[in-house]
Every structure is written in structure tokens, then in C-alpha cells.
Amino acid sequence: KQEVTQIPAALSVPEGENLVLNCSFTDSAIYNLQWFRQDPGKGLTSLLLIQSSQREQTSGRLNASLDKSSGRSTLYIAASQPGDSATYLCAVPLQGGSQGNLIFGKGTKLSVKP
Amino acid sequence: GAVVSQHPSWVICKSGTSVKIECRSLDFQATTMFWYRQFPKQSLMLMATSNEGSKATYEQGVEKDKFLINHASLTLSTLTVTSAHPEDSSFYICSARDQERPTDTQYFGPGTRLTVL
Numbered sequence: 001k002q003e004v005t006q007i008p009a010a011l012s013v014p015e016g017e018n019l020v021l022n023c024s025f026t027d028s029a030i031y032n033l034q035w036f037r038q039d040p041g042k043g044l045t046s047l048l049l050i051q052s053s054q055r056e057q058t059s060g061r062l063n064a065s066l067d068k069s070s071g072r073s074t075l076y077i078a079a080s081q082p083g084d085s086a087t088y089l090c091a092v093p094l095q096g097g098s099q100g101n102l103i104f105g106k107g108t109k110l111s112v113k114p
Numbered sequence: 115g116a117v118v119s120q121h122p123s124w125v126i127c128k129s130g131t132s133v134k135i136e137c138r139s140l141d142f143q144a145t146t147m148f149w150y151r152q153f154p155k156q157s158l159m160l161m162a163t164s165n166e167g168s169k170a171t172y173e174q175g176v177e178k179d180k181f182l183i184n185h186a187s188l189t190l191s192t193l194t195v196t197s198a199h200p201e202d203s204s205f206y207i208c209s210a211r212d213q214e215r216p217t218d219t220q221y222f223g224p225g226t227r228l229t230v231l
Contacts, residue, residue: 004157036222041205041225041227042224042225043118043120043207043222043223043224043225044158044207044209044222045222046220046221046222049219089157089158091158101148101160101163101173102158102160102220103157104157104158104159105157106155106156106157107157
């Protein structure tokens with residue numbers, strides 16, 4: 001059974017710091033891995049999607065890496081800003097199920113202090 | 115960009131009543147939509163997959179007679195929580211797959227906060 005774990009559960013940093021969010025999954029046979037952002041009481045915004053054949057994806061100040069063999073992904077945020085404050089979720093598709101059956105971690109709640 | 119809307123954004127109802135939540139894809143056609151539920155400090159959990167023109171597929175443990183799903187058009191899916199109880203209070207989020215894009219692309223709605231008194 002696929003399980004997704006995110007560490008830490010919460011993180012508070014001063015503005016300008018670089019930071020790393022961690023995601024681990026128990027079954028390494030994944031199609032892809034996505035990182036999402038969720039603002040309080042809001043839906044999800046897809047940040048980055050890494051295919052199983054890729055090692056990393058970059059978008060602006062965000063860089064996500066994927067190590068399938070070790071069952072890990074990291075989301076690196078450079079030069080953090082208060083606007084980055086949100087909950088960050090990682091998710092992988094359930095093997096053998098609908099492509100929509102994403103298995104989510106519980107998220108890391110990030111707070112960037114001005 | 116692709117936009118998915120949900121209505122209402124929040125709803126409070128009395129125990130025993132039914133509540134309908136709408137999910138719309140605004141600028142694309144979605145043959146498949148998904149309904150998720152998120153309890154406080156918990157992960158999003160898929161409840162069901164909604165397919166246009168056919169019956170929804172429910173995940174294990176989700177009562178299909180309690181959570182009625184209708185996907186009557188390529189841009190609208192509805193979730194009706196029947197005879198709602200306080201334990202149904204949760205954040206319900208839908209997502210939609212753009213049929214013109216790769217199958218791993220989902221667009222999420224803003225969610226609906228349901229509170230059952």
C-alpha cells in the first residue's frame with residue numbers, strides 16, 4: 001500500500017532563506033510525483049510535476065527533485081518570501097487505479113516571516 | 115489557464131438535510147472529474163471518480179447512496195451529500211482532467227467547506 005509522508009509538518013523561516021521540504025513514498029513504482037500548494041481554505045495549485053524518468057523540474061525559485069529508488073522527493077525554495085506561506089503537498093498516483101487517484105501526504109505548513 | 119470552480123464555497127446545514135456541491139470546468143471539457151475530501155490536518159482522500167455520461171466509481175469505504183454524484187455534461191459534476199450528519203463536515207475539493215491534455219494533468223477547484231450542525 002502506497003503511503004506518502006512529508007517532513008516537517010510545519011516550518012517557520014525568516015524571509016530570504018533557502019529551504020527544503022521533504023516527501024517520501026513507500027512504493028517506488030510511481031508514474032510521476034507532483035508538488036502542490038494549498039492556501040488556507042483554498043484548493044490546490046499544481047507547482048511541479050516530475051515524471052518517473054526525470055530527476056528534477058524547475059519553475060522560477062522552485063526546484064523539485066525525484067529519487068525513485070530511495071522513494072524520496074524534495075522541493076527546494078530559494079530566497080523565500082512571505083507570499084510563499086502556504087501548505088505544500090506532494091502526491092503520487094495510485095498504481096493500477098484511475099490516474100485521478102492521487103495519494104497525498106499530509107503536507108508541510110510553511111510560514112515565511114517578513 | 116484551465117480553471118475549475120466550485121459552488122458554494124462554504125455551506126452550513128442542519129443534520130439530516132441534503133447539500134449539493136457543483137464543480138465546473140470553465141474553459142475546457144472534462145470527461146473525468148474527481149471528488150476529494152479533506153479533514154482537518156489530514157491528507158486529501160479521493161472519494162470517487164466522476165465520468166461524464168456514466169456512473170461514478172467510488173473508492174472503498176465511501177457510501178455511494180450517501181454521496182450522490184452526477185456528471186451530466188462535459189463541464190459540470192455535482193456531489194450531493196444526502197442526510198448529512200456532523201461527521202460529514204469536511205472540506206470537499208473537486209478536480210477535473212482536461213481531455214485535450216496528458217492524462218496526468220488535473221486542475222483543482224477552490225473547495226467547499228461543509229459544516230453540518
